[in-house]
Amino acid sequence: MPPLITLLTDFGTADHYVGEVKGVLASQAHSAQLIDVTHHVPPGDLRAGQFILSRVWHRFPPGAVHLVVVDPGVGTPRRALAAQATGHYFVAPDNGLLSCLPADARFLSLPIPVTAAATFHARDVFAPAAAQIANGTALTHLGSLITDPYRSPLPTPRVDGTGVMGEVLYVDRFGTLVTNIPGGMVEPGVRIKVSDTDAGSLRRTFGDVERGKVVAYVGSGGTVEIAVRDGSAARLLGVGVGAEVRG
Amino acid sequence: MPPLITLLTDFGTADHYVGEVKGVLASQAHSAQLIDVTHHVPPGDLRAGQFILSRVWHRFPPGAVHLVVVDPGVGTPRRALAAQATGHYFVAPDNGLLSCLPADARFLSLPIPVTAAATFHARDVFAPAAAQIANGTALTHLGSLITDPYRSPLPTPRVDGTGVMGEVLYVDRFGTLVTNIPGGMVEPGVRIKVSDTDAGSLRRTFGDVERGKVVAYVGSGGTVEIAVRDGSAARLLGVGVGAEVRG
Amino acid sequence: MPPLITLLTDFGTADHYVGEVKGVLASQAHSAQLIDVTHHVPPGDLRAGQFILSRVWHRFPPGAVHLVVVDPGVGTPRRALAAQATGHYFVAPDNGLLSCLPADARFLSLPIPVTAAATFHARDVFAPAAAQIANGTALTHLGSLITDPYRSPLPTPRVDGTGVMGEVLYVDRFGTLVTNIPGGMVEPGVRIKVSDTDAGSLRRTFGDVERGKVVAYVGSGGTVEIAVRDGSAARLLGVGVGAEVRG
Numbered sequence: 001m002p003p004l005i006t007l008l009t010d011f012g013t014a015d016h017y018v019g020e021v022k023g024v025l026a027s028q029a030h031s032a033q034l035i036d037v038t039h040h041v042p043p044g045d046l047r048a049g050q051f052i053l054s055r056v057w058h059r060f061p062p063g064a065v066h067l068v069v070v071d072p073g074v075g076t077p078r079r080a081l082a083a084q085a086t087g088h089y090f091v092a093p094d095n096g097l098l099s100c101l102p103a104d105a106r107f108l109s110l111p112i113p114v115t116a117a118a119t120f121h122a123r124d125v126f127a128p129a130a131a132q133i134a135n136g137t138a139l140t141h142l143g144s145l146i147t148d149p150y151r152s153p154l155p156t157p158r159v160d161g162t163g164v165m166g167e168v169l170y171v172d173r174f175g176t177l178v179t180n181i182p183g184g185m186v187e188p189g190v191r192i193k194v195s196d197t198d199a200g201s202l203r204r205t206f207g208d209v210e211r212g213k214v215v216a217y218v219g220s221g222g223t224v225e226i227a228v229r230d231g232s233a234a235r236l237l238g239v240g241v242g243a244e245v246r247g
Numbered sequence: 248m249p250p251l252i253t254l255l256t257d258f259g260t261a262d263h264y265v266g267e268v269k270g271v272l273a274s275q276a277h278s279a280q281l282i283d284v285t286h287h288v289p290p291g292d293l294r295a296g297q298f299i300l301s302r303v304w305h306r307f308p309p310g311a312v313h314l315v316v317v318d319p320g321v322g323t324p325r326r327a328l329a330a331q332a333t334g335h336y337f338v339a340p341d342n343g344l345l346s347c348l349p350a351d352a353r354f355l356s357l358p359i360p361v362t363a364a365a366t367f368h369a370r371d372v373f374a375p376a377a378a379q380i381a382n383g384t385a386l387t388h389l390g391s392l393i394t395d396p397y398r399s400p401l402p403t404p405r406v407d408g409t410g411v412m413g414e415v416l417y418v419d420r421f422g423t424l425v426t427n428i429p430g431g432m433v434e435p436g437v438r439i440k441v442s443d444t445d446a447g448s449l450r451r452t453f454g455d456v457e458r459g460k461v462v463a464y465v466g467s468g469g470t471v472e473i474a475v476r477d478g479s480a481a482r483l484l485g486v487g488v489g490a491e492v493r494g
Numbered sequence: 495m496p497p498l499i500t501l502l503t504d505f506g507t508a509d510h511y512v513g514e515v516k517g518v519l520a521s522q523a524h525s526a527q528l529i530d531v532t533h534h535v536p537p538g539d540l541r542a543g544q545f546i547l548s549r550v551w552h553r554f555p556p557g558a559v560h561l562v563v564v565d566p567g568v569g570t571p572r573r574a575l576a577a578q579a580t581g582h583y584f585v586a587p588d589n590g591l592l593s594c595l596p597a598d599a600r601f602l603s604l605p606i607p608v609t610a611a612a613t614f615h616a617r618d619v620f621a622p623a624a625a626q627i628a629n630g631t632a633l634t635h636l637g638s639l640i641t642d643p644y645r646s647p648l649p650t651p652r653v654d655g656t657g658v659m660g661e662v663l664y665v666d667r668f669g670t671l672v673t674n675i676p677g678g679m680v681e682p683g684v685r686i687k688v689s690d691t692d693a694g695s696l697r698r699t700f701g702d703v704e705r706g707k708v709v710a711y712v713g714s715g716g717t718v719e720i721a722v723r724d725g726s727a728a729r730l731l732g733v734g735v736g737a738e739v740r741g
């Protein structure tokens with residue numbers, strides 16, 4: 001099984017940045033397969049980057065190396081990290097992107113070569129580290145262990161006397177509102193409310209309502225989602241990330 | 248030769264969906280090469296998905312597995328299909344996406360695991376099936392043969408006393424109008440008309456007219472196309488999919 | 495180490511074109527790894543295509559084959575090229591895209607099969623040539639050596655009594671203005687001026703100014719760049735490719 005490196009960035013795919021990173025990876029980890037997760041995290045949106053990573057990394061096989069770069073502080077004293085969790089490897093800036101890793105994850109601080117471009121650590125710091133990991137270099141040879149990575153976890157729901165209260169974590173391309181409320185926290189028959197809108201009780205899938213209607217259901221990530229069949233819930237309801245959701 | 252899995256969806260590339268599917272494929276078919284065809288089929292546009300598939304699949308080598316998911320009815324009783332044709336393999340919802348396969352294609356209905364997310368069969372049904380096929384599992388081990396897949400083929404042109412009449416099947420990113428009229432059905436010298444516009448007689452390529460001018464030619468798929476040199480025919484002529492074309 | 499083919503085009507990723515090209519490559523070079531650089535060069539923008547290629551190709555390992563197609567003159571008598579430089583291989587139309595190759599590059603003219611679609615040489619001329627190169631076919635077996643490829647190099651800066659004068663070569667997705675002025679040509683302490691705006695003297699990175707402020711620095715390609723921290727310099731300053739820059 002060849003080593004596998006996934007790429008998750010906010011670089012977009014129109015410019016030369018992704019190509020440069022892939023060139024470094026291909027040069028320094030000859031046999032690795034490179035797999036794009038996405039390069040369309042909104043520029044600098046750490047929360048969206050963290051959310052996407054949290055949904056994706058554990059789907060890949062152990063041994064995978066995940067290069068995750070949303071890095072508005074590139075070139076400042078923020079640290080560069082490598083990490084290991086459940087047999088997976090990660091390289092990312094120390095800005096909270098890796099907050100979704102399990103509690104027993106190990107973190108290292110990577111040295112920044114003086115020759116690294118101050119605005120492109122993905123190419124000059126993270127890609128070389130990812131390539132070395134893919135080549136089998138032990139993580140501890142790459143940097144020094146740290147115990148205080150910057151943690152900025154996504155918000156979690158809370159339960160009060162009237163039910164569970166959470167929020168919209170992410171809006172996808174279809175305009176679907178993905179919340180942080182696990183399906184199991186919603187009592188049977190309870191109606192889901194997002195902002196001022198009643199989204200009804202939980203259904204199974206889009207086809208359970210008529211076209212253009214709002215539907216709430218337990219999404220593929222295990223949390224409550226609110227969608228509009230063949231439409232956009234974000235647009236119809238006029239809400240986005242951070243909107244309050246009750247169930 | 249490593250197995251090869253192509254991906255054709257309407258998921259976009261901004262969210263976590265494609266990454267999750269690739270994670271499952273990489274986990275369950277370790278040595279497979281994953282090749283993106285496109286993830287930018289307009290959401291739910293079965294006709295565009297079918298058109299793109301029809302242009303692409305036979306370019307790949309036999310043995311390729313094509314994961315094709317445009318699936319507005321996900322989670323409803325619509326069946327999940329695997330198919331085989333000319334040495335190629337396909338997994339797709341039973342909604343007409345595979346209508347372009349040759350008449351001797353074989354189709355199977357895949358079981359839907361009770362654990363499959365009702366809104367994400369690409370990850371929980373189609374990717375595992377594609378991985379098994381890539382690993383060499385016989386198709387007949389994956390499901391039960393069926394003879395009545397839903398067929399919704401793209402429209403075909405017809406000939407009347409005055410020539411051939413067809414329509415625009417697809418508009419590409421350049422604004423080029425791709426029709427369903429095979430070049431060989433147009434009599435030499437006949438002028439192509441799209442909606443109310445005379446696009447002239449067939450030329451060879453864009454460079455045969457001046458910049459900004461309309462040009463009709465036999466496109467790379469073998470059918471008549473109408474373009475504007477260094478411009479957009481769709482915008483200039485104000486027409487789109489379904490517009491009548493005469494030749 | 496498996497052969498590696500990179501793809502750089504203006505085809506976009508929404509249509510069938512990239513899939514068709516990848517299908518030909520996968521069919522004719524079975525073991526090659528296909529790596530997308532970008533398919534989002536603005537349609538027909540030879541200068542942007544050349545710029546991106548110039549930033550990317552040398553990052554890949556020697557032996558890589560670079561398929562580069564921005565080809566507004568497809569089907570006209572413009573030649574089709576294969577080239578070799580520093581152990582890298584290239585296939586591209588003869589329209590200046592390869593002007594960034596070093597002076598000792600070798601160029602060949604590829605024959606155009608009569609069966610090639612006049613509007614899709616990427617699929618019918620360049621992909622088959624790239625596959626043959628990836629398979630180890632000697633370049634000289636593919637076409638005839640030429641010494642007069644069309645050259646249209648990107649503009650270079652000039653020095654006059656008051657400093658160095660260059661221009662904006664490229665605007666990236668973040669709105670950053672990438673210039674052609676090497677960092678080493680700017681005297682210490684000199685203020686960078688773009689169009690009528692004073693961008694201050696060179697800093698190290700975005701974080702060296704406040705949010706929303708203009709910052710000039712030596713970018714990851716070694717030349718002066720002008721950005722707005724967490725914003726778009728192109729939009730804030732209202733300038734684009736070709737704008738005059740002084741340092």
